Structure formats: structure tokens, C-alpha cells
Amino acid sequence: MSLKSIAAKIFAKRIHVRTQKWATRPVETQQKVLRDLIRKAKSTRFGIDHHFDRIRSHQDFAANVPVRDYEDLKPYVAEVLAGHDNILWPGKPLYFAKTSGTTSGAKYIPLSKDSMPFHVQAARDAILHYIYQTGKSEFVDGKMIFLQGSPELEEKNGIGLGRLSGIVAHYVPKYLQRNRMPSWRTNCIEDWETKVNAIVDETINENMAVISGIPSWVQMYFEKLQQKTGKPVGEIFKNFNLFIYGGVNYEPYRAKFEHLIGRKVDSIELFPASEGFFAYQDSQNEKGMLLLLNSGIFYEFIKADEFFTDPDGSGPRRYTIGEVETGVNYAMIISTNAGLWGYNIGDTVQFTSTSPYRVIVSGRIKHFISAFGEHVIGKEVEAALQEAMQGTPVRVNEFTVAPQITPAEGLPYHEWLIEFEKAPTDLATFALKIDQAMRRQNMYYDDLISGNVLRPLVVTPVGNGGFHDYMKSIGKLGGQNKIPRLSNDRTIADGLKRV
Structure with a gap:
């Protein structure tokens, strides 16, 4: 076992202990997050418009800050894009994560100096929890790949613009730089098919130990590897034993992946988004992902079957972490240290556990079939x-x-x-x-x-x-x-x- 592998186990134990401190005090942790967010943003344009100086409780917050989607927040974002500061969060964002919207065209999601470290930390901690629980750390000596967007950024009024995965590529820790693939040059290729072919050429003879990305696109990478070699992926990469994924449910792909790989491999599920890194799988034995309650994000939840109702004119009830139940479908609403307030991310979640709080992503609040009232999710x-x-x-x-x-x-x-x-x-x-x-x-x-x-x-x-x-x-x-x-x-x- 290498020194790097031993150090990873020691660090994993430290992170586990640190996580337990907030995971065992969920309500208190979230109350502190809300207080800190309000205090830091009370002098911003948004804070002044929404009377942050008067907010003392969640009830005050819900009364002053309505639930918004991107279209509702767009006027504030436009001011930030125009170069104004102290609009949604103190100062200016470091970046805008550019995403494609279905109704709004391109969306620009702010990433601040305060929020950016949590995107990197959460991905790191997911791997460390896996090491802590399984004792497996040898993979840290092998090569790792994340199929992601280009790290090349545009700039507008001093703010970087790019895909979230490309932005995060700038924050890969130094101790992982030697292990990380593909090369910067390959990562910058815009055309996806050209990029995947280049990644195949770069990685085919490497000691790949960890592979990560959205399952449908990793599947394309695996198929091209198999086409080129005529071998299953697990034979090409004999030390590949950990697949990290997010974005969609892996289960519909699992049988196909195991066929392409030629054997079973461990997996870690992540719940990242441009708006924040919300959860990761902290256990190989328990269902669901640990909701990150101490990462500068205040969570509210609206029952999905109540989301489009407004019984008393104040909108549907917004539940906090201490009020949610397992097995209920909730729309997740966030307020963040990047300046999103009462923001509907569009995802629905269900809690699989409340000690600690673990979730699964159950769908999208706008992605359902209810042509006849069936509301299939x-x-x-x-x-x-x-x-x-x-x-x-x-x-x-x-x-x-x-x-x-x-x-x-x-x-x-x-x-x-x-x-x-x-x-x-x-x-x-x-x-x-x-x-x-x-x-x-x-x-x-x-x-x-x-x-x-x-x-x-x-x-x-x-x-x-x-x-x-x-x-x-x-x-x-x-x-x-x-x-x-x-x-x-x-x-x-x-x-x-x-x-």
C-alpha cells in the first residue's frame, strides 16, 4: 500500500468525524445556515428589496422571499451580468455557470467565492466516505477520469462564463493533477464525438481506476473502447473498480454497464448541479444520498402534489428539514451563498432516511405525465x-x-x-x-x-x-x-x- 493510499484512509476518517458533527444536528445546522445567509446578504439589492433586516425566523423568510424559478430571478441576474455588484450576493460572482434552459434560453447561474469551494469539497468527501466505509483506497494511485464540459471560459464584465463541469476542472487539487485524465487539450474539444474519440486514444493504455460522468455519456465512451479493442472495459482497465455518476438514475443502465465492463464495479452517486452540490452517497449499504446541510445552502421543501396549489393566496406550504417525512415527493427549494433565494431547482426528491437525512432524486417537478390526472413521475x-x-x-x-x-x-x-x-x-x-x-x-x-x-x-x-x-x-x-x-x-x- 502506497503512502498516498495510507494518507487517504487517515483523511477519510477525519472527514467522516467532521461530517457527523453537523449530520447529527440537522435542524440546528440549517438554522445557522439561514442566519448566516441573511446576515451576509442583507445589504445587497435583493436583501434590501426583501427586507432581510427584518427576518428573524423561517416564517419571516417565507413571508418575504417568494419561491422563484429562473425567469423570476432573471432581472436580478441581468444586473449582475451588466457588471453591477452587491445585487444577489456581496460583490460579484466569480463565475456564471451557463446552462441550457427549456423556456428561458441560456441560464446564467452565479457561483461565488463563498459557494465555489463546496462544489469541490463535496466531490472529494464523497470519495473519502467511500474509502472510510469500504477500506478501499488503492485506486488513488491509478488514473481518474471525469467526462465533462470544456474548461475554456468566456468573460463578461470580469465574470467567467462556462459549463459547471468545465469551471470545476480549474479547481482539481494538486495532489490529483498527475492522476487526472483526459489532458487539458482534449478536455477543451467542443465537439462531443471528436472529444470522446480523443479520450479513448488517451486512456486506452492507461491504468484507469476511477471513471465518472453521466451514465449515458460514459456508456458512449465504453462502447467506443470496446469497438476499438474488441475487449470488455474491465479487461482493458484491470484496476477499474469505481464508477462515480450523477445527473440520472444509474439503475436502468446498470445491466448494460456490467455487460460492457464484464463484471460488477462499485459506484458512488452524486447530486451536483450548477445551483449547488446537494448530496452524495455516503454509504454503500443504505439507500439514498446524504443531504449536505452544512454547505452554505438552506433547503425548503414543497410537497409535489401541492406545488401548483395556492389555498390561501400565500402559496403552498414550505417545509424545513425538521418537518419532512420519508417517502413523500417534494420539490426542493434552495437559498445559497451564491445569491439564489427561494429558488426552485426543478428537481423533486424523496427522503429515504431522516437520521441522517438522505434523499433520492425522484424526477423533475415539470417532467411528469398527467394528461389524465395520473401524475406519473x-x-x-x-x-x-x-x-x-x-x-x-x-x-x-x-x-x-x-x-x-x-x-x-x-x-x-x-x-x-x-x-x-x-x-x-x-x-x-x-x-x-x-x-x-x-x-x-x-x-x-x-x-x-x-x-x-x-x-x-x-x-x-x-x-x-x-x-x-x-x-x-x-x-x-x-x-x-x-x-x-x-x-x-x-x-x-x-x-x-x-x-
């Missing part, structure tokens, strides 16, 4: 597909679900568009398995099937590379872009049928 479709695949050789590359409200004949239905790596021998039976799993999970969907309002779902196979071609056609191939698991209209479904 992402977690349900992923779980149903996984259940149908169990005990079968079926492997799935990608999928999405959309309602078919006006079929040419018969009752409406949910259409599942699936790109198979290995298709079922009997597609109708496989579709019925998914449908039965959906009915067990969602009683509203079950009622609609039983009441002959909907007919059982239909699976439509998508040709090999169909999702890749669709993403390319809309300019969202690679990087942090991903296909929504489901939508309440047919934009994606019809787009897939056109390519």
Missing part, C-alpha cells in the same frame, strides 16, 4: 422498467415516456420509446410487465386502466443510436445534457420518430 417509470428487466437478459440503452392522447384508433395510452441493447423476445409480454409494475406504483394510473380511460402502455422500439441522433439534432449531444425520462407532451417522442 420519473422515479416510477425507472422503477417499473427495472422491475420488468429483472431476471431477463434485456438491456436498455435509453428510454423516455410520453402520452398518446389522440391515437389513430382505440383508447389513449402511455408510449414508452426504448432503445434496446438487447431486446425482449416477446415485446408485448415485456410491455405488460412494465404496465403491471406501473399500476402497482401509481394508483391513479391503475384507476385509469381499470376504468377504461387508458389502455395499457405501448412500447415502441427506437433504432440503434436513435437517442444519440436526436440529441445531436437539437444541439445537446454530450456534456451534462440528458434526455428527460418523461414529459407531458410529445415533443421528444415525435422528434425521436423523425430522426
Whole structure:
């Protein structure tokens, strides 16, 4: 065992102890975060506009700071982009993470001097918790890769603009620089397919130990490695034993990954976003990711089935960490040390534990199917597909679900568009398995099937590379872009049928 590996174990124990101090005092920790945020930002334009000097409690905060999405916050962001300081947070942001919005065009999410360290620290601590729990640290001597956006940044009025993953690349600790791949030059390649080919060439003869990224794009990397060598990834990289991922649920990809790798590998799930690094998997034995309550982010939660209601004119109730329950679908609202206030990130979560507070990402508050009142969410479709695949050789590359409200004949239905790596021998039976799993999970969907309002779902196979071609056609191939698991209209479904 190397000195680096031994040092990693010692550091991992220290970080575990430090984490326990705030994880065992969740309510107190979050109250302190809110007080600190209000105190630091009370003299900003936003703080003055929203009477931060009068806020003494969460009730005061909720009364003065409404829940916002990006469109509502955009006027303040525009002032910062124009070069003004002390608008959302003291001074100016260090960066704006540029993301693609579906309704707002490009979004510019601020990253401040106060918030930036937590993005790096959280990723580090996720790996250290894995080391602490498993005792495995030898991988720190091997090569590590993160499939990410270009680190090249633009600049506007003294503020750097770029993709979050590209910005974070500037903060890789020195002790990891020798292990990190790909090279800076390769990372700067904009065209995704060209970039993946270059990464294959750079890494194919290296001692890769850790590979990370969004599963759908790592899958592309693995497929190209296999095409070039004719070998499974686990044979090419004999010491590859840890996959780190975020952005989407790994489970629908797991069977395909294990086939590409040729064996099982450990995995760590992360919950990062431009708006903040919210959670990471701290245990290999417990379900869910540890919600980071001590990272400059104050969390509020709105029950998803109440999100679009306004019973008394003050909006739906906003729950704090001490008030949430396990198994309930919540929209997550954040206020951060980068200047986001009462901000709806769009993700929904469910708590799997309240001691400590662990979450799973259950979907998107705007990504659901409720054409007939069924309100099907992402977690349900992923779980149903996984259940149908169990005990079968079926492997799935990608999928999405959309309602078919006006079929040419018969009752409406949910259409599942699936790109198979290995298709079922009997597609109708496989579709019925998914449908039965959906009915067990969602009683509203079950009622609609039983009441002959909907007919059982239909699976439509998508040709090999169909999702890749669709993403390319809309300019969202690679990087942090991903296909929504489901939508309440047919934009994606019809787009897939056109390519």
C-alpha cells in the first residue's frame, strides 16, 4: 500500500468525524445556515428589496422571499451580468455557470467565492466516505477520469462564463493533477464525438481506476473502447473498480454497464448541479444520498402534489428539514451563498432516511405525465422498467415516456420509446410487465386502466443510436445534457420518430 493510499484512509476518517458533527444536528445546522445567509446578504439589492433586516425566523423568510424559478430571478441576474455588484450576493460572482434552459434560453447561474469551494469539497468527501466505509483506497494511485464540459471560459464584465463541469476542472487539487485524465487539450474539444474519440486514444493504455460522468455519456465512451479493442472495459482497465455518476438514475443502465465492463464495479452517486452540490452517497449499504446541510445552502421543501396549489393566496406550504417525512415527493427549494433565494431547482426528491437525512432524486417537478390526472413521475417509470428487466437478459440503452392522447384508433395510452441493447423476445409480454409494475406504483394510473380511460402502455422500439441522433439534432449531444425520462407532451417522442 502506497503512502498516498495510507494518507487517504487517515483523511477519510477525519472527514467522516467532521461530517457527523453537523449530520447529527440537522435542524440546528440549517438554522445557522439561514442566519448566516441573511446576515451576509442583507445589504445587497435583493436583501434590501426583501427586507432581510427584518427576518428573524423561517416564517419571516417565507413571508418575504417568494419561491422563484429562473425567469423570476432573471432581472436580478441581468444586473449582475451588466457588471453591477452587491445585487444577489456581496460583490460579484466569480463565475456564471451557463446552462441550457427549456423556456428561458441560456441560464446564467452565479457561483461565488463563498459557494465555489463546496462544489469541490463535496466531490472529494464523497470519495473519502467511500474509502472510510469500504477500506478501499488503492485506486488513488491509478488514473481518474471525469467526462465533462470544456474548461475554456468566456468573460463578461470580469465574470467567467462556462459549463459547471468545465469551471470545476480549474479547481482539481494538486495532489490529483498527475492522476487526472483526459489532458487539458482534449478536455477543451467542443465537439462531443471528436472529444470522446480523443479520450479513448488517451486512456486506452492507461491504468484507469476511477471513471465518472453521466451514465449515458460514459456508456458512449465504453462502447467506443470496446469497438476499438474488441475487449470488455474491465479487461482493458484491470484496476477499474469505481464508477462515480450523477445527473440520472444509474439503475436502468446498470445491466448494460456490467455487460460492457464484464463484471460488477462499485459506484458512488452524486447530486451536483450548477445551483449547488446537494448530496452524495455516503454509504454503500443504505439507500439514498446524504443531504449536505452544512454547505452554505438552506433547503425548503414543497410537497409535489401541492406545488401548483395556492389555498390561501400565500402559496403552498414550505417545509424545513425538521418537518419532512420519508417517502413523500417534494420539490426542493434552495437559498445559497451564491445569491439564489427561494429558488426552485426543478428537481423533486424523496427522503429515504431522516437520521441522517438522505434523499433520492425522484424526477423533475415539470417532467411528469398527467394528461389524465395520473401524475406519473420519473422515479416510477425507472422503477417499473427495472422491475420488468429483472431476471431477463434485456438491456436498455435509453428510454423516455410520453402520452398518446389522440391515437389513430382505440383508447389513449402511455408510449414508452426504448432503445434496446438487447431486446425482449416477446415485446408485448415485456410491455405488460412494465404496465403491471406501473399500476402497482401509481394508483391513479391503475384507476385509469381499470376504468377504461387508458389502455395499457405501448412500447415502441427506437433504432440503434436513435437517442444519440436526436440529441445531436437539437444541439445537446454530450456534456451534462440528458434526455428527460418523461414529459407531458410529445415533443421528444415525435422528434425521436423523425430522426
